[in-house]
Structures are given as structure tokens and as C-alpha cells.
Amino acid sequence: MVGKRLAALSLVLALMIVLTLLISAAGDSTRRDTSSPNDTDPARTIGRTGNNSNNETCGNNICESGEANLPGGCGPNADPSCLGPPSYAGTCPQDCENNTNNSIWEKCGTFDNRTERIKCRLMNAERFANFSESDESCQGLRNRSLCVALYVRSQNCYKMDGERKDRCFMMVANFTQSQLAKEVNMSENKTHSREKVRHYMVLVLYNLQERVEKAVEKERLTVDEGAILVNKIVEIKRAILDGAAKTEIRTMLQELREIWRTYKADE
Numbered sequence: 001m002v003g004k005r006l007a008a009l010s011l012v013l014a015l016m017i018v019l020t021l022l023i024s025a026a027g028d029s030t031r032r033d034t035s036s037p038n039d040t041d042p043a044r045t046i047g048r049t050g051n052n053s054n055n056e057t058c059g060n061n062i063c064e065s066g067e068a069n070l071p072g073g074c075g076p077n078a079d080p081s082c083l084g085p086p087s088y089a090g091t092c093p094q095d096c097e098n099n100t101n102n103s104i105w106e107k108c109g110t111f112d113n114r115t116e117r118i119k120c121r122l123m124n125a126e127r128f129a130n131f132s133e134s135d136e137s138c139q140g141l142r143n144r145s146l147c148v149a150l151y152v153r154s155q156n157c158y159k160m161d162g163e164r165k166d167r168c169f170m171m172v173a174n175f176t177q178s179q180l181a182k183e184v185n186m187s188e189n190k191t192h193s194r195e196k197v198r199h200y201m202v203l204v205l206y207n208l209q210e211r212v213e214k215a216v217e218k219e220r221l222t223v224d225e226g227a228i229l230v231n232k233i234v235e236i237k238r239a240i241l242d243g244a245a246k247t248e249i250r251t252m253l254q255e256l257r258e259i260w261r262t263y264k265a266d267e
Contacts (some may be wrong), residue, residue, distance in 0.1 A: 041213055114234065119227035122216050137237050149239050154203050158210060165207070173199040202237050209233045232256045 023093035108120035114136070138147035150172065173196045209230055216226035236252045 115227050115231040118230045122223050144150050169203040198240050
């Protein structure tokens with residue numbers, strides 16, 4: 001039954017409660033554009049061939065920080081058939097033309113619907129071992145470079161467990177205090193401290209997303225269930241990074257919680 005497949009993820013509801021409490025500390029909306037990103041955001045194509053810098057090359061060279069090696073690669077010297085993993089400073093694919101995963105990368109990237117793109121990646125998880133979640137979560141955001149940097153800096157945190165992981169999240173979010181409440185209450189710049197809390201929330205949500213992906217891999221969740229959950233988590237992360245209002249984030253967290261309860265209904 002679905003409920004039993006989700007047993008290993010029982011702490012997720014507790015995490016969502018914590019996230020809901022964090023919203024109060026995160027402050028009000030800082031979003032400039034009140035329209036929320038939708039499931040068919042065309043801005044996800046940002047970072048393809050045609051970038052401004054002439055110094056970007058693929059193959060054995062480097063890409064400028066933050067540029068994605070999506071269809072066409074990055075820069076005028078990129079192999080047009082290069083469809084390797086998204087790349088950041090110094091991490092362009094070594095041999096684009098020999099990438100056996102090209103067809104899968106291309107197939108999954110053609111879906112306009114984000115849930116379908118996520119489902120495709122979950123169905124081909126072994127081909128996407130080097131996929132950067134920042135490609136899906138950060139594309140089209142007004143503060144995309146900050147979003148990408150947050151993901152890049154946090155990668156080592158997910159190799160840790162328990163309190164070490166949480167401390168790592170706080171370090172990545174540039175906390176100066178060991179507790180969330182102190183970070184906000186003792187800060188002279190409330191806007192800056194609340195921004196740190198939002199970044200911390202995103203890292204916790206990414207941790208939750210990884211649990212969902214592992215549950216799909218271990219067949220505790222179906223691919224469809226996993227795609228729906230991951231899509232909702234990505235939607236919430238984007239809203240947080242885009243400065244959405246507390247009420248909007250709280251509503252989305254409640255929706256995520258209801259999806260979880262639906263999957264546990266047969267328990």
C-alpha cells in the first residue's frame with residue numbers, strides 16, 4: 001500500500017511543520033513581480049547557446065560561472081550536439097560528442113510541463129546522476145545567480161547527517177547565530193537576517209526532495225507520486241527564493257502536506 005511505501009518518510013510532516021514555523025521568521029514578501037512561476041515556465045531555457053561572453057567554451061575548457069550547458073552547450077565554440085549536465089565554473093563536459101546520455105537529456109528537456117520533466121528524470125535516474133537541481137529550481141528567477149550559488153555551496157551538506165547537516169545548512173545560509181530565533185532577533189539588519197532564513201528553508205526543502213527521490217529509487221513511491229511531490233517542492237523553493245509572501249508559502253506548504261496525507265490514506 002502507498003502508506004507503507006511512505007513509512008520511511010514519516011518525519012516529512014514534522015519537517016513541513018517546522019518549515020511553516022520558519023515562515024514567520026522569514027518576513028514578508030520581497031518579490032518584485034507578484035506573478036508566481038508556473039509549471040510551463042519558458043524561462044527554463046536560459047543558459048543555452050547564445051550567451052554574451054565570448055570566453056565560454058565546452059570540451060576540455062571552462063564555462064563562465066552560472067552558465068548552463070544545456071542544448072547547444074555554452075559559448076560559440078560549443079558542440080551543437082552537446083547535451084551534457086548543467087555546468088558551472090570549470091565543469092564543462094569533457095567530451096560532449098561521446099555523451100551516451102544525450103538522447104535522454106534531450107528527451108526530458110523537451111517537456112514543457114515541469115512535472116513531466118521531473119518524471120522523465122526519475123524514470124532515468126541513473127542517467128541523471130550529475131544533474132544539478134539548480135537547473136530546474138533556479139531558471140527564470142530574478143535572482144538566479146544567487147540561487148545557483150546556494151545550491152553549489154550546499155552540496156557537501158547533503159553528505160552529512162543529523163545536526164552536522166543542519167549546522168552546515170546554517171553555515172551556507174551565512175548564519176551568525178546557532179539558532180534561528182537568535183539569528184533574526186539579534187540581527188541589526190532584519191531584512192538581511194530574514195533572507196538568510198529563507199535560504200535555510202530552501203536547503204531543508206531540497207533535503208526533503210532528496211528523500212522523495214530516494215523513495216522512488218527504492219520503490220516506496222511510484223514515479224508519478226514522486227514527480228508530483230518533487231514538483232510541489234520545487235514550486236515552493238522557487239516561491240521562497242523569489243520573495244513570495246508568507247501567506248503564499250504557507251498555502252503551498254499546506255498543499256504539500258495534503259498531498260502527503262493523500263498518499264498515506266490507505267495506511
